[in-house]
Amino acid sequence: MRAGDLVRMKRVMFWHLKSNPYIDYTDKPFLVLSREENTIIRLMDTRTKRIFRALIESYDVISSVRE
Numbered sequence: 001m002r003a004g005d006l007v008r009m010k011r012v013m014f015w016h017l018k019s020n021p022y023i024d025y026t027d028k029p030f031l032v033l034s035r036e037e038n039t040i041i042r043l044m045d046t047r048t049k050r051i052f053r054a055l056i057e058s059y060d061v062i063s064s065v066r067e
Contacts, residue, residue, distance in 0.1 A: 001041055001056055004065035005032040013058050023052075029062060 001007065006029040014025040030043040033051065041059070044051050 001032050001035060001059070001061055002065065003032055003034050005061050006030070006063040007032055007041075007043065007059040008062050010058055010060055016058075030059070 008027060008029050009025060017023050017025050028045075028047065031046055033042040033044055035041050035056075036053065039056055040053055041056055042051060043054055043059075
């Protein structure tokens with residue numbers, strides 16, 4: 001994953017986030033802003049403009065930016 005990619009939550013995240021009052025599962029895409037570490041990415045919710053950090057393993061790339 002790199003900056004500019006569009007990603008979507010994996011379906012298994014529904015079960016992980018079921019009891020989390022701060023984040024709801026969604027199948028809407030997020031924009032990757034940067035890769036901070038080997039396992040962490042910064043994402044932006046394109047609907048609300050909220051920026052947050054997430055684990056790479058929780059998301060699938062649905063549209064990749066080519067150089």
